[in-house]
Amino acid sequence: MTTTTKTAVPKPVPVPDEASAPFFDGAMRGTLMLLRCRECATFLSPIPGIGAPLRPRCVACFSGDLEWAPSSGRATLYSFVIMHQLYDEAFAQDVPYNIAVVETDEGVRLTSQVADCPNEALEVGMALEVTFERMSDDVAVPKFRPAT
Amino acid sequence: MEMRDAVRATAAIAGLGITEMGKVYGRTASDFAGEAIALALEDAGLKAHDVDGLLVNANQSTESVPTLQFSLGLTDLTLVNVMSAFGSTTGTMLQYAAHAIATGQASVVACLYADAPLTEGGSISQSGYNGRRFNAPGLAGLRFAYGDYGPANSGYALALRRHMHLFGTTHDQLATIAVGQRAWAQMNPRAQMRKPMTIEDYHASRWVVEPLHLFDCCLVSNGGVAVIVTSPERARELRQPPVYLRGFGQCAPGDTARRERDPAVQTGATKAGAMALRQAGIELADLDVLELYDCYTYTVLVTLEDYGFCEKGEGGAFVADGKLAPGGALPCNTGGGQLSSYYMWGFTPLSEGVIQARGQGGERQAAKHDHVLVSGNGGVLTFHSTTILSKHEGDA
Numbered sequence: 001m002t003t004t005t006k007t008a009v010p011k012p013v014p015v016p017d018e019a020s021a022p023f024f025d026g027a028m029r030g031t032l033m034l035l036r037c038r039e040c041a042t043f044l045s046p047i048p049g050i051g052a053p054l055r056p057r058c059v060a061c062f063s064g065d066l067e068w069a070p071s072s073g074r075a076t077l078y079s080f081v082i083m084h085q086l087y088d089e090a091f092a093q094d095v096p097y098n099i100a101v102v103e104t105d106e107g108v109r110l111t112s113q114v115a116d117c118p119n120e121a122l123e124v125g126m127a128l129e130v131t132f133e134r135m136s137d138d139v140a141v142p143k144f145r146p147a148t
Numbered sequence: 149m150e151m152r153d154a155v156r157a158t159a160a161i162a163g164l165g166i167t168e169m170g171k172v173y174g175r176t177a178s179d180f181a182g183e184a185i186a187l188a189l190e191d192a193g194l195k196a197h198d199v200d201g202l203l204v205n206a207n208q209s210t211e212s213v214p215t216l217q218f219s220l221g222l223t224d225l226t227l228v229n230v231m232s233a234f235g236s237t238t239g240t241m242l243q244y245a246a247h248a249i250a251t252g253q254a255s256v257v258a259c260l261y262a263d264a265p266l267t268e269g270g271s272i273s274q275s276g277y278n279g280r281r282f283n284a285p286g287l288a289g290l291r292f293a294y295g296d297y298g299p300a301n302s303g304y305a306l307a308l309r310r311h312m313h314l315f316g317t318t319h320d321q322l323a324t325i326a327v328g329q330r331a332w333a334q335m336n337p338r339a340q341m342r343k344p345m346t347i348e349d350y351h352a353s354r355w356v357v358e359p360l361h362l363f364d365c366c367l368v369s370n371g372g373v374a375v376i377v378t379s380p381e382r383a384r385e386l387r388q389p390p391v392y393l394r395g396f397g398q399c400a401p402g403d404t405a406r407r408e409r410d411p412a413v414q415t416g417a418t419k420a421g422a423m424a425l426r427q428a429g430i431e432l433a434d435l436d437v438l439e440l441y442d443c444y445t446y447t448v449l450v451t452l453e454d455y456g457f458c459e460k461g462e463g464g465a466f467v468a469d470g471k472l473a474p475g476g477a478l479p480c481n482t483g484g485g486q487l488s489s490y491y492m493w494g495f496t497p498l499s500e501g502v503i504q505a506r507g508q509g510g511e512r513q514a515a516k517h518d519h520v521l522v523s524g525n526g527g528v529l530t531f532h533s534t535t536i537l538s539k540h541e542g543d544a
């Protein structure tokens with residue numbers, strides 16, 4: 001389930017903090033963890049927007065009683081783009097690479113990447129499953145690959 | 149007690165100041181701010197001591213803060229704030245200013261946008277517009293791990309791809325927006341990009357984030373724009389033809405990260421537009437000029453759909469005949485917009501809207517300019533404001 005990437009300039013590795021520890025612990029175990037509302041069981045995307053901390057409330061019922069729960073890891077490709085511009089030397093060997101928004105079976109959208117798929121084969125709506133890329137000894141990040 | 153007709157404006161724009169724009173180096177945002185306000189006051193025939201309100205559009209500049217008042221030397225203000233709803237802020241500022249004027253809290257309000265993100269020899273990636281690499285804490289670190297830099301580009305490209313997938317929108321259709329605005333820019337002495345553009349040029353421009361070509365994207369600029377808002381009565385005594393603020397609307401659709409929500413293809417423009425038109429007492433067909441927020445070509449297309457100029461998904465076909473370009477049936481972004489003139493967020497469409505409503509557009513002036521719609525859009529299609537400008541205080 002895990003692959004290791006080696007590049008001359010290392011890619012920026014997320015630094016797990018207390019709030020996000022269950023997510024990153026799950027990633028190391030090979031499980032995609034999402035927030036879920038204890039009141040109404042709605043699954044929630046952990047990040048409502050770029051740079052925001054974890055969400056404090058359920059989007060369906062506004063309960064503040066949220067827990068981390070495993071996702072099925074199954075998703076479809078909601079949209080994707082191809083990054084042609086090089087913003088960071090660490091991605092020099094990757095351009096052009098994709099950035100994807102996937103919609104999990106639980107109805108949650110996540111920004112991620114599609115792995116093991118050439119850019120030409122990407123198609124909105126394609127079935128995906130989660131996979132994890134090891135970035136360091138302690139940190140793995142979820143990506144998605146074509147469902148088998 | 150005087151009863152106001154609901155469709156009569158309670159405030160008007162009496163002054164407009166636009167500094168030099170674009171690659172103007174060696175000046176601070178505060179410097180541009182001061183000049184923009186000075187020009188706007190001069191335009192209106194007012195003095196700095198007349199100003200009792202200052203509203204600043206929050207942006208990438210660290211100088212867009214409440215204490216900007218001190219460096220500008222403005223004193224005893226009764227209305228001051230830095231406002232932030234990203235690219236939709238302009239409409240929210242005008243609305244706040246108009247309400248303050250209607251209630252007597254302030255009488256002359258300067259609304260301002262100023263920034264200086266470009267430095268000589270510096271690349272745009274060193275400005276605030278593209279993410280710098282770092283090992284970010286928590287889930288915020290994910291996007292850097294994926295290489296999702298310059299998140300506005302990728303966010304809008306994702307939205308566009310979704311629209312293309314659902315409705316078959318094409319690059320040829322988007323090109324008509326970029327090419328049309330470039331044609332308008334050629335008649336705007338302030339525009340940075342005035343070289344003619346063909347559809348072939350558009351297709352030949354490099355991918356920034358596919359499906360966005362370079363010519364789908366706005367320009368980042370140094371400069372400042374200010375407008376002076378005052379009461380209709382006072383505006384009529386001043387130097388310029390008043391531009392009445394007739395209607396306001398806002399809508400922020402919110403959460404983008406679950407199946408039920410789709411601001412990528414269904415923005416807040418629908419609610420905001422209907423609200424603003426209702427307040428102004430007019431309909432879509434009464435609009436003579438559109439100044440639509442155009443961080444990307446796609447923003448214009450989806451905004452037209454959501455305002456109801458065409459059905460959802462038909463924006464591509466709607467723009468394809470060139471109706472937004474000079475000589476077209478629906479003059480849109482008549483100064484070249486942020487794609488071809490200058491990038492001052494919501495103050496780009498606002499500034500051109502004021503020029504058109506006054507009838508001061510020169511070569512590019514729309515023949516009929518009674519009602520002008522100005523839109524603001526921020527986040528990734530997640531914040532929207534609509535403002536209706538008119539040369540009439542109210543319609544009979």
Ligand SMILES: [Zn+2]
Binds near residue numbers: 039
């Ligand atoms: Zn709930």
